[in-house]
Amino acid sequence: MKIANGSMLSTLYKKDIMSMKLENIIMLVGILLGHLYFAYKASTGWHPGTIPFTSSTIFSIVLFVILLGTFSSIRREWNNNTIYLIMSLPVGGKTIFLSKLLTILTQLVVFGGLSVLLGILSSLHFLGSDLLVEGLGFISKYQLIQELLKFVTLLFIGVIQIIFVAFFSSIVGSLFKRFSGFITFAIFVISNVIIGRIYTEMLKLFMHLHIESTRQSISSEFFLAQVGLMLVISIIFFFLTSAVYDKKVEL
Amino acid sequence: MIEFKNVTKTFGKTTALDHICLSIPKGKIIGILGPNGSGKSTLLKMVVGLNKANSGSLSIDGKNPSQETRNSISYLPEIDYLYSWMTIQQAADFVKSFYRDWDEAKYKELLSFLELKPSMVIKKISKGMRAKAKLLLSFSRNADLILLDEPLSGIDILTRDRIIETIIKDYRAGDQTILITTHEIREIEGILDEVFFIRNGKVALNGDVETLREEHGASLIEIMKEVYSNENSQW
Known part of the structure; x- marks a missing residue:
């Protein structure tokens, strides 16, 4: 009898998440510090209208880092020779890439979501919802x-x-x-x-x-x-x- | 039974296996012997499915190497292939999630036999310890086919003895097949049932170890020296 695909996918997913632990902590700290810095600047002299732009910049950087991580999540298996372990497992390409996709989507939802949420909250705080609606032409x-x-x-x-x-x-x-x-x-x-x-x-x-x-x-x-x-x-x-x-x- | 029928494998201009034909019987400890670059590792990799033949065919109990055949194969490559950030316990948990034949009692027993601790982080332990950790994960399974690629390479003499003891410790003769590639025959000679001497991607000599010793009136090391003393000689 064979182990269920779902169970193997879950193990690969956990492994992929754990292998990115350090990058994830750095990204989390970066997002929080970035938003705090720009919020501080907006409250001490910068025009509040800059907030949507600085938030978008942080979000773009997060997306770029996640995209780079997509390439490195594959390359890393070769560079560290762990591809020998992965390829000798009784799993096919679909399970392996689905696990890597889920890992990156988790990063996207957590870090992209956090960065969008902080951006919206800062914009609402500094500009107010009416100004935001009017400014964007809605x-x-x-x-x-x-x-x-x-x-x-x-x-x-x-x-x-x-x-x-x-x-x-x-x-x-x-x-x-x-x-x-x-x-x-x-x-x-x-x-x-x-x-x-x-x-x-x-x-x-x-x-x-x-x-x-x-x-x-x-x-x-x-x-x-x-x-x-x-x-x-x-x-x-x-x-x-x-x-x-x-x-x-x-x- | 593993059968290579006229298998050729090339890497660019280099021929690793050259129209090789061999039948590896079930339930024995088989040595795939030969110098560096003779094609031993490629042979094992092909059984796992990490390399594909350019021509010819390979079957494991009548099946082509696939996701299905990997269920019953425990492969130990020469290089460090474990996730270095993992502890031994995390690596064991990872491997056991993929195989039904994982034996937790055997794992615990081997852990103590090999003097390893579950909390040891793979990147922080010595090369000998890493070799033992790899062996631990391979032998904690009751796999039908165990492939060991140079398990003694770069390992000190005391650790080598422990590795060999591990290989034969719970070996199920007649039921389990162990394939060991090595160019260090002295330590391994005593545990082998059959050998294949590989030279330039071809089988130079093969047979039952006892029979070969009797026929040649020499040890495996001496037979190997004879086989490789003249690269152009035909056996």
């Missing part, structure tokens, strides 16, 4: 929340897609002994260019759905089309990555 708080939710959903699925492209690039890069880093980078860029083109063509078909919308608002159909497309591309890259890992990766 009709009501309800519309602001609605659009914010759509934006967060698109961002979340977009990040999942980038994570899978990063996994795919790293795995293809690992097939080469020489110029592995360069190949990883090139595959990542090329894949994103191709995805960009697919989006441009596919979204043209849905553009009429968007024209009826207001300047700030994304129509529901247009939003669903974007979400659907991103999910399909993410799933394709997930299966491609797992297939390359299972069939082509050697040590």
Whole structure:
């Protein structure tokens, strides 16, 4: 009898979370200190209007660090020779990459969420909700929340897609002994260019759905089309990555 | 039984295994012997599925190396492959989550036999201790097939003895197969049932250890010296 896949996934997930313990602590401290610093500056002289920008900068840095961590979570297995352990386990590529995805999504939800939450709280504190709604050109708080939710959903699925492209690039890069880093980078860029083109063509078909919308608002159909497309591309890259890992990766 | 049928494996221009044909019987301790670069480690890696053949076929009890066959294989590579930030207990918990054949009583017994402590952090212990930790994780399972790649490499003499004792301690003859690659035969000679001498990716000589000793009137070390004394000689 075989151990359940869910149990093996959970073990890999716990291991991946534990292996990023130090990076996670540094990121948490960085986010808290960053927001505290800018809040202090806004209360002692900086214009309060800078708060949404500084918060966005912190959030962008968090996303960038998480993305870099995506590449390193794969590379680290090779650099530390732990790939020998992983590849000798009775698990396939799908379980391994699902565990790595869950780990990175956990980081995204915790650190990205924390950074967005602190950004919103600081903006509300220094600017007030009415000024924020008016400044961003929305009709009501309800519309602001609605659009914010759509934006967060698109961002979340977009990040999942980038994570899978990063996994795919790293795995293809690992097939080469020489110029592995360069190949990883090139595959990542090329894949994103191709995805960009697919989006441009596919979204043209849905553009009429968007024209009826207001300047700030994304129509529901247009939003669903974007979400659907991103999910399909993410799933394709997930299966491609797992297939390359299972069939082509050697040590 | 593990069967290599005309298997070739190349890495760029280097041929690691060259149309190799061999049948490894079940339930014995088998030595895969040969100098560095002869193809011993590649042979083991292919059994686990870490390397794939360019041509030919390999089967383990009639099945191709896969996720399924890895369920019954315990593989110990030569390099340090454990997560260095883990304690021995964390590494054991990690490994046991993947295998039904993990034997907790055996783990505890081996822990004490190898003089290891569960709280030891892998990156903070000596090379000999790390070798013992790897062995602990491999032998705490009742795996049908145990693959040991150079288990004695770079290990001091006292630790070597302990490692060999561990290998034979709970060995189930007739039921369990242990494949050991090494170029250090002296220590391992006494526990081997059969040997395969690998040279330039081919089997140069193989057979039952006792029979070989009788036929050649020499120890395995002397037979090995003969096999490798002339790289161009044919056996």
